[in-house]
Amino acid sequence: MSDLTDLPSPVPPSVTAAWIGLMRAQRIVLAAIEADLKAAGLPPLGWYDVLLELARATEGRLRPFEIEKRTLLTQYNLSRLIDRLEGKGLVQKALSGEDGRGRWVVITQDGRAMQARMWAVYSRALSDHVGRKLDESSADALASLLAKLTDGG
Amino acid sequence: MSDLTDLPSPVPPSVTAAWIGLMRAQRIVLAAIEADLKAAGLPPLGWYDVLLELARATEGRLRPFEIEKRTLLTQYNLSRLIDRLEGKGLVQKALSGEDGRGRWVVITQDGRAMQARMWAVYSRALSDHVGRKLDESSADALASLLAKLTDGG
DNA sequence: GCGACATAGATGCAATAGCATGTACCTGCT
DNA sequence: AGCAGGTACATGCTATTGCATCTATGTCGC
Numbered sequence: 001m002s003d004l005t006d007l008p009s010p011v012p013p014s015v016t017a018a019w020i021g022l023m024r025a026q027r028i029v030l031a032a033i034e035a036d037l038k039a040a041g042l043p044p045l046g047w048y049d050v051l052l053e054l055a056r057a058t059e060g061r062l063r064p065f066e067i068e069k070r071t072l073l074t075q076y077n078l079s080r081l082i083d084r085l086e087g088k089g090l091v092q093k094a095l096s097g098e099d100g101r102g103r104w105v106v107i108t109q110d111g112r113a114m115q116a117r118m119w120a121v122y123s124r125a126l127s128d129h130v131g132r133k134l135d136e137s138s139a140d141a142l143a144s145l146l147a148k149l150t151d152g153g
Numbered sequence: 154m155s156d157l158t159d160l161p162s163p164v165p166p167s168v169t170a171a172w173i174g175l176m177r178a179q180r181i182v183l184a185a186i187e188a189d190l191k192a193a194g195l196p197p198l199g200w201y202d203v204l205l206e207l208a209r210a211t212e213g214r215l216r217p218f219e220i221e222k223r224t225l226l227t228q229y230n231l232s233r234l235i236d237r238l239e240g241k242g243l244v245q246k247a248l249s250g251e252d253g254r255g256r257w258v259v260i261t262q263d264g265r266a267m268q269a270r271m272w273a274v275y276s277r278a279l280s281d282h283v284g285r286k287l288d289e290s291s292a293d294a295l296a297s298l299l300a301k302l303t304d305g306g
Numbered sequence: 307g308c309g310a311c312a313t314a315g316a317t318g319c320a321a322t323a324g325c326a327t328g329t330a331c332c333t334g335c336t
Numbered sequence: 337a338g339c340a341g342g343t344a345c346a347t348g349c350t351a352t353t354g355c356a357t358c359t360a361t362g363t364c365g366c
Contacts, residue, residue: 010276010277010280011276011279011280011284012284012289012292014289014290014292014293014296015279015280015283015284015287015289015292016279017292017293017296018283018287018292018293018295018296018299019182019279019283020296021295021296021299021300021303022175022178022179022182022295022299023179023183024225024299024303025175025299025300025302025303026175026176026179027225028225028302028303029172029175029302029303030176063344064344064345065343065344065345072177072180072181074323074324075344075345075346076323076324076325076345076346076347077322077323077324078345079345079346079347080322080323080346080347081322083346084322096344099331099332099343099344100330100331100332100344101329101330101331101332101343101344101345102331102343102344102345103344103345123163123164124163126164126168126169126172127163127164127168129302130168130171130172130302131164131165131168133301133302133304134168134171134298134301134302136165136167136168137167138298138301139165139167139168139170139171140167140170140171141294141298142171142174142175142295142298142299143167143170143171143173143174145287145291145294145295145298146171146174146175146177146178146295147174147178148286148287148291149178149181149182149282149283149286149287150174150177150178150181150182151286216314217314217315218313218314218315227353227354228314228315228316229315229316229317229353229354229355230352230353230354231315232315232316232317233316233317233352233353234352236316237352249314252313252314252361252362253314253360253361253362254313254314254315254359254360254361254362255313255314255315255361256314256315307366308365308366309364309365309366310363310364310365311362311363311364311365312361312362312363312364313360313361313362313363314359314360314361314362315358315359315360315361316357316358316359316360317356317357317358317359318355318356318357318358319354319355319356319357320353320354320355320356321352321353321354321355322351322352322353322354323350323351323352323353324349324350324351324352325348325349325350325351326347326348326349326350327346327347327348327349328345328346328347328348329344329345329346329347330343330344330345330346331342331343331344331345332341332342332343332344333340333341333342333343334339334340334341334342335338335339335340335341336337336338336339336340
């Protein structure tokens with residue numbers, strides 16, 4: 001009886017190494033950053049992503065489906081994340097005039113303050129866990145290699 | 154009142170770009186691979202990681218804490234994942250003679266078969282979502298840049 | 307051998323993610 | 337206008353995760 005695991009893989013070792021490295025690096029760095037946020041008594045990174053998009057948007061507001069595209073959050077997770085943000089007073093929901101199906105999610109002053117407080121910790125964590133390990137040209141090179149993975153096709 | 158978000162970030166743009174690229178690439182590729190597994194009626198990637206480690210281990214068995222180190226799973230998640238694997242007959246738990254606290258997790262024949270079935274799909278997905286987008290030298294370069302992020306310090 | 311502390315693993319409970327579906331509204335066709 | 341289908345968002349239910357803690361055993365110093 002042959003064992004498929006013994007057959008030579010059609011996947012070049014460099015490709016598996018890249019993939020495993022991608023998973024490991026993302027998990028390890030993300031865990032480190034989340035730990036720093038938690039140690040500072042701040043909410044998880046997902047909150048930051050939403051707050052940042054809102055803070056950058058004109059009039060500090062976006063439709064949920066716009067946030068969804070920008071953040072890669074799923075529709076149902078975003079729906080509930082917005083509820084939590086609203087529960088903490090960081091955003092408000094408003095009815096959309098133009099589209100009766102839609103809602104606006106509007107960032108509050110507390111929301112902007114939270115985004116800034118989180119960035120203070122987040123940016124330090126980024127410097128620490130990414131910047132300290134890659135010089136700028138390596139970081140550029142990494143970013144452009146990663147972009148190849150997500151570009152269309 | 155100053156707004157921290159307007160202060161120049163201490164983080165170089167290349168570093169943020171690398172980090173955002175890392176998050177995006179990992180999420181997108183992982184989601185694509187998980188989708189392929191699911192479409193084939195197979196369990197998620199976490200199962201594969203554990204089964205592969207067991208399949209590679211001598212006598213097809215490892216202690217939970219050994220699996221934990223190899224996979225980056227947390228202790229409590231692994232404990233429950235093993236329960237699920239056992240529930241499907243893919244592994245068995247056995248008492249450890251040497252260390253009364255310990256258990257052995259032993260892969261079954263069904264477990265080996267599942268690992269092989271998953272690899273068939275997984276390897277195709279890897280070729281498709283990673284190999285097809287990176288030539289081998291790019292993949293090597295990516296792997297070594299990523300390694301810098303996880304190396305000590 | 308006993309007590310203090312560490313390690314291996316399990317587990318109750320609360321929070322979050324995933325899935326399927328529901329509701330409301332929109333758009334386009336007839 | 338009326339219906340078919342699509343989009344935007346919410347939600348009930350289940351599965352998984354995270355956290356804190358528990359049990360059991362091991363190790364070390366005395």
